[in-house]
Amino acid sequence: MLLLGIDVGTSSIKVSVVDSATQKCIASTQYPDVESEIIVKEAGWAEQDPETWWEHVQKAILRLNEQGTYNPLDIVAIGIAYQMHGLVLVDKDQRVIRDSIIWCDSRAVEIGDRAFNEIGHERCLSHLLNSPSNFTAAKLAWVKENEPELFEKIDQIMLPGDFIAMKLTGNITTSISALSEGVFWDFKENQLSKDVIEYYGFDKEIFPPTQKVFSSHGQLSKSVANTLSLKKGIPVTYKSGDQPNNALSLNVLKPGEVAATAGTSGVIYGVTDQLVYDPDLRVNTFAHVNYTKDVSRLGVLLCINGTGILNRWIKNNFLSKDGYEGMNREAREIAVGSEGLRVLPFGNGAERMLNNKIIGAQINNIDLNRHSQAHIFRAVQEGIAFSFRYGLDRMREMGIKPAIIRAGKANLFMSDLFIDAFVNSTGVPVELYQTDGSVGAALGAGIGYESFSSAEEAFANIKPIKIVEPKANTSYEEVYREWEELLIRELN
CATH class of the missing domain: 3.30.420.40 (ATPase, nucleotide binding domain)
Known part of the structure; x- marks a missing residue:
């Protein structure tokens, strides 16, 4: 069985096909060949067009198919990794309302800081493990304050990987991990944060249904399957932000294990089973890919934008x-x-x-x-x-x-x-290790598809080089x- 992994990066889209029997990557490519544009309308702003991501995903998969090293019809599941914290808004017809405000955009810092002060520092840190700061919740609040006519059109909010899954399947879902990276999740109450929702005045209906990270997030539509020469009905069985996914790709799943990456931004990501937070807000804590309400696995994430x-x-x-x-x-x-x-x-x-x-x-x-x-x-x-x-x-x-x-x-x-x-x-x-985000996403798809008996089995053949x-x-x-x-x- 073959697994397809898609990594929606800031600079490009990377895709890989992995053989579930060997956990080996048998084909890989990226698109475009030059780094994608970041739209900077004002100092400190950073946006990208989600439809451009989707165009590049399709071209990357078609380019991968052209290598001729596998039969596209043998792919049984799809996994998606994506740049974290980006805000994607669609209307009731699943049309994009505005360009995505991406992870390195700084416009919402003041809005997030104001929420931190008014909700209360101790309350935010003990329940959210973060300040709303400059994360997705504050970016959504910026749209509400500054673009009310667009805000009124919102049917669903998403992160970048949710959007690509929607384009593949027509279905929109989220996860606890995704909600936590947007600072929408209350870890003490184990639910969507009432503090954040009520403070900003968001309607709960704009949040998609919550699924486990490793589960079905929809099936490939007939029209997309025909375009990409894939089988109709293939499930998307994994979605994760790029840093938790990078940790997964390196088999960093247990407390005490640590991963690092140094792409456009730099990250050190450590797994813990404790609800820890940095009182000075320099380091952030989110739900890891294997976090559940019963088993606490959190990722402590240090992010450096300028690497x-x-x-x-x-x-x-x-x-x-x-x-x-x-x-x-x-x-x-x-x-x-x-x-x-x-x-x-x-x-x-x-x-x-x-x-x-x-x-x-x-x-x-x-x-x-x-x-x-x-x-x-x-x-x-x-x-x-x-x-x-x-x-x-x-x-x-x-x-x-x-x-x-x-x-x-x-x-x-x-x-x-x-x-x-x-x-x-x-x-x-x-x-x-000889791995990357798209390979991690493919193995994540295999875990979600139950190609492996456990996450440990998915990485049985992954050794340091x-x-x-x-x-x-x-x-x-x-x-x-x-x-x-x-x-x-x-x-x-």
Whole structure:
């Protein structure tokens, strides 16, 4: 039996087909070949057109079929991973009302902070495990306040993966995990949050029916099946935000296990069985993919908006041969610490880790007689690694103290220089796996379809391809302390 995984990213759509018998990926591709546009109508805003996601999903699947390595009619289930926290609104005819306000949009910070103050800090933290802050609930409230004529047209609200499932099946569902990432879920009452709904004045009818993450979220419609050369009626049996899904793809399901990713944004994600929260709101807690009302499994999520997006900006605006590989090659010629050059990578909207401050990306201490672009290439990757260390220290304060971190060999984790800086600044070994979000989504579909007797069986053949241990007596700790001092001065 074959499983199809779809990963709706900010930059592109990735799709993979996995053989459930071996858990091996037999085909994979992405679309488009260039990174998708983020619509920025005002400073701090970030939007994308959901219909563009759907167009790209279809083109990605058709491109995958063209590889000829499998029979599309052998696919039995579909799983979807998606960029978290995005707001998608549709009317009663399932037509998109406005562009999606996506995860890195900062417009609703004040609205969320006001709700946090008026509902009450202790109440929000103990029940929601978060402030409404800049999450989906606050974004919906922004639409209600600023676009009332559009708000009145809303029939259902969704996250990006819900929308793609709707386009595939015509059916709309949500899950506890999804509701929690939007800060709509009350963990103490185990229901949709009355505090949030009543404070913002939302009608409960705009929220889709709640299903388990691993369950049927609808069946592939005849017209879509014909377009994509798939069987009519294939179920969508898994939907998850990209970070819980990344953790799933790395078999991070039990308390104490930790995953990391470094794509457009950077994330460290640790699983716990405790209702923990950060009183300073720098780190967030959501329901993990295997959370139920009876078995508490939560993901403690550190998100850094400005990671891979900065490395991409550097690639696009400096004259390095051979793209990222050329940048890495030049950077390797520079010693640890980049001869005093320090980079703060926070140039992609309000950073939750920094209490929703916007300080911008910064290159500090440039010496025009000493520093070259190679120094900048290295300082960027070091600065990104240091931002992970800074955030991990906040997670350690919450009791998340990883003995090892698992990561897919993708994005910045393809750079040996970055891995070296990450491991030696955090002091934590990294296990690297040959997997990605679309493979995780396919395996999630298999769990939901009951192709496996358990989630553990789904990952029985997934082994690390490399383990990187911290080295003794590196200079990273000293360099990090200098970087941290620079950041603290900027925050104050």
